[in-house]
Amino acid sequence: MPVSTMYDCSRNDTREAGLAAAAGAVRSGGLVVLPTDTVYGIGCDAFDANAVRSLLAAKGRGPDMPVPVLVGSWSTVDGLTMSVPSRARSLIEAFWPGGLSIVLAHAPSLAWDLGETRGTVMLRMPLHPVALELLREVGPMAVSSANRSGHPPATTAGEAREQLGDLVTVYLDGGPSGDRVPSTIVDLTGAKPVVLREGEVSTAALAEVLGTELEVAR
16 A cells, blocks of 8 residues: 655645645545645545545445535536525525535436435535645545544544545645534525534524525434
8 A cells, every 4th residue: 555645735835746646646546635624624536436435435434424525616516416506506605615515416417426325415615725726626526524433523634644544645734724613514405405514604694695594404
């Protein structure tokens, strides 16, 4: 197994080298750890089913918990979903990039296997320059929190490396991520929006943008 490499993204020279190495790893089916605006993530090419299986294996998790997809721009969503309802566009304009994950019906033509998604995909655009630069270079990535299942999410690249080791090809060190606050997840696949998890974005803030009360899953 090849030895993983960590790149300090606070310096321009090592940041460029790290992003190039990460992009190469993603394109060749490898796993990378990247900073986001919530916690560190472990990611791969969203359209590479083998890479997604490797990601789940690295975390020690099964396909029953599908892997979310991070995107680098608003417009990417149109190519990944069956349709983008007006309420989704309203939330994207209000909270992306940022701590809001949106569940939509995915386009049936897409050749991907993110786990047991039941025809849906969870999408988010992170508010982190390193993550956005990588996503704009390689396209949509399947990204989960960078930790072994049952362990705390990593808030530094070092914490991620302690848990995942050489299962990951490239680690992008963007400094501490701060509090372990997850993204809020809102499901827009039904007749009414449902908050599956309240995190960085409050239910009240979502309701204000949508002009309606939201159900909260129990």
